[in-house]
Amino acid sequence: MARLRKKPGFLYITVMQIQLENLVPVPLRDKVLQRSSDIWNREVTFTPGHFVKIKAPSGTGKTTLIHYLYHIRYDYTGQVLVDGRLWQSYNKEVIATMRQQQVSVIFQDLRIFEQLTAEENIELKRVMISQPYCTTEKVKEMAARLNVTHVLSQSGKTLSYGERQRIAIIRALVQPFKWLIMDEPFSHLDNENAQRAADLIGEECRARGAGFILTDLDNDTRFAYDTHYNL
Numbered sequence: 750m751a752r753l754r755k756k757p758g759f760l761y762i763t764v765m766q767i768q769l770e771n772l773v774p775v776p777l778r779d780k781v782l783q784r785s786s787d788i789w790n791r792e793v794t795f796t797p798g799h800f801v802k803i804k805a806p807s808g809t810g811k812t813t814l815i816h817y818l819y820h821i822r823y824d825y826t827g828q829v830l831v832d833g834r835l836w837q838s839y840n841k842e843v844i845a846t847m848r849q850q851q852v853s854v855i856f857q858d859l860r861i862f863e864q865l866t867a868e869e870n871i872e873l874k875r876v877m878i879s880q881p882y883c884t885t886e887k888v889k890e891m892a893a894r895l896n897v898t899h900v901l902s903q904s905g906k907t908l909s910y911g912e913r914q915r916i917a918i919i920r921a922l923v924q925p926f927k928w929l930i931m932d933e934p935f936s937h938l939d940n941e942n943a944q945r946a947a948d949l950i951g952e953e954c955r956a957r958g959a960g961f962i963l964t965d966l967d968n969d970t971r972f973a974y975d976t977h978y979n980l
């Protein structure tokens with residue numbers, strides 16, 4: 750692993766420049782090639798540290814793209830490169846470590862474990878690395894900022910979608926990362942709660958010198974984006 754060096758506590762250090770080269774989803778090939786897109790079938794470089802917005806109408810492949818970026822779906826032509834290497838060229842152990850320390854994600858379907866409490870959903874991620882990035886006090890502070898303190902001991906099954914979304918946001922923020930990948934992260938939140946969540950996400954990205962890639966349906970002014978794309 751020429752580009753990966755070991756460092757105590759944080760196993761791998763990478764720049765995490767993400768590049769797309771003529772990426773086209775196989776099941777959506779005809780659909781995406783009929784429209785003009787800044788992403789599909791283009792050469793795109795996501796610059797580390799940048800706040801990136803990808804606007805896309807429903808059904809144009811937001812979730813598909815997020816899954817390609819997080820390397821959990823591979824039914825595409827073209828390439829996704831991380832630090833100049835194909836995603837699939839990294840071995841499984843390195844990819845697992847990257848997901849713990851370099852790339853965090855908020856999925857559209859939120860993936861809250863219903864058999865666990867809200868707090869346990871967050872804790873599961875927080876203690877995944879030997880030296881947790883956030884303290885339990887920090888988690889409580891984030892929960893207070895997002896108005897979910899009162900549901901922390903509640904079962905995941907009983908959380909509303911808005912509560913699930915805020916727990917999923919906190920869970921994504923308790924790990925170190927260079928990129929935060931988010932699929933419609935505010936879709937279940939009112940404007941005030943969405944702005945609170947956006948402010949927290951912006952602060953946490955800046956604290957890490959990290960960037961994010963956010964997909965959404967519409968334009969918004971929640972962040973000072975460095976780059977806008979239309980999917």
Ligand SMILES: Nc1ncnc2c1ncn2[C@@H]1O[C@H](COP(=O)(O)OP(=O)(O)OP(=O)(O)O)[C@@H](O)[C@H]1O
Binds near residue numbers: 777806812857
């Ligand atoms: N594995 C698959 N095989 C075939 N078609 C798929 C597959 N996954 C998604 N699709 C189709 O691809 C299109 C884009 O799906 P995707 O979930 O990426 O869209 P999206 O832009 O996130 O949509 P939404 O805004 O509704 O969440 C949809 O028409 C979907 O039915």
